[in-house]
Amino acid sequence: MIDAAGLALPLPAAGDQDAGVSAAEPSLPPLPVLWRRVPTGRVLAFAPHPDDEVAGPGGVLALHADQGDAVRVVVATDGTSGDPDGRHAPGALAALRRRESQDGLRHLGVRDVRFWGFPDGHVLSEADLQNAAALAARELAEHRPDVVYLPWELDGHPDHHRLHVVVTRALAATGFRGLALGYEVWNAMVPDVIVETTAVFPRKQAAMLAHASQIAYTQYDHCLGGLSAYRSLVHLRGRGYGEALRRVSGALPAALAEPT
Numbered sequence: 001m002i003d004a005a006g007l008a009l010p011l012p013a014a015g016d017q018d019a020g021v022s023a024a025e026p027s028l029p030p031l032p033v034l035w036r037r038v039p040t041g042r043v044l045a046f047a048p049h050p051d052d053e054v055a056g057p058g059g060v061l062a063l064h065a066d067q068g069d070a071v072r073v074v075v076a077t078d079g080t081s082g083d084p085d086g087r088h089a090p091g092a093l094a095a096l097r098r099r100e101s102q103d104g105l106r107h108l109g110v111r112d113v114r115f116w117g118f119p120d121g122h123v124l125s126e127a128d129l130q131n132a133a134a135l136a137a138r139e140l141a142e143h144r145p146d147v148v149y150l151p152w153e154l155d156g157h158p159d160h161h162r163l164h165v166v167v168t169r170a171l172a173a174t175g176f177r178g179l180a181l182g183y184e185v186w187n188a189m190v191p192d193v194i195v196e197t198t199a200v201f202p203r204k205q206a207a208m209l210a211h212a213s214q215i216a217y218t219q220y221d222h223c224l225g226g227l228s229a230y231r232s233l234v235h236l237r238g239r240g241y242g243e244a245l246r247r248v249s250g251a252l253p254a255a256l257a258e259p260t
């Protein structure tokens with residue numbers, strides 16, 4: 001995750017703020033479908049920082065692992081911005097965050113994780129984006145996923161946004177024909193799918209707590225647990241837990257949609 005406070009985020013231009021109320025009626029988004037199961041197949045999940053793989057699609061990845069899918073996680077950055085008070089020795093934090101990611105994923109039943117090790121919070125040039133997209137394309141070619149998870153397009157943190165751009169470029173470049181789904185961490189989305197994660201939610205919480213270096217700063221388990229509880233609102237009568245997903249490419253399998 002890495003708290004975005006203090007980062008220079010783009011603000012609307014003054015002209016945008018003064019534009020007044022639009023006369024166009026907003027269109028009503030369709031209700032998300034409910035999945036109590038996830039699609040079967042090979043899974044590749046891209047995380048901007050060590051912990052986003054849990055915070056975003058952690059319950060979904062546990063469901064994939066439990067049904068025997070080959071799940072691989074790729075963590076793009078080294079997470080070294082996640083220690084603003086300098087509590088850990090320089091150089092040790094990246095290794096610590098890798099271990100926390102591996103420990104957290106073990107709670108979810110996932111052992112296949114790769115770390116690209118890019119510095120986080122880094123302003124990527126166009127050349128950097130192209131190099132990262134080439135890396136993502138290689139991951140797609142090696143793992144041959146049927147389902148890809150990535151940060152959704154408006155997740156609101158610069159690193160999350162960049163990884164969305166990187167992965168969607170790679171999906172396009174490789175002619176990916178499977179299903180790509182965005183997950184939420186920093187900004188709640190208008191979802192296409194709610195996945196019920198009630199049965200695996202305790203494991204997601206345990207996986208979040210494995211990221212002790214981050215929980216020491218921010219109660220991510222509380223916040224993201226709250227988001228999972230909130231996602232039970234639309235289809236689950238506010239009971240249990242869910243995770244929201246938004247389609248990036250491919251067709252949602254109609255057979256998974258539960259009558260509600």
Ligand SMILES: [Zn+2]
Nearest residue numbers: 001002049052
């Ligand atoms: Zn993050």
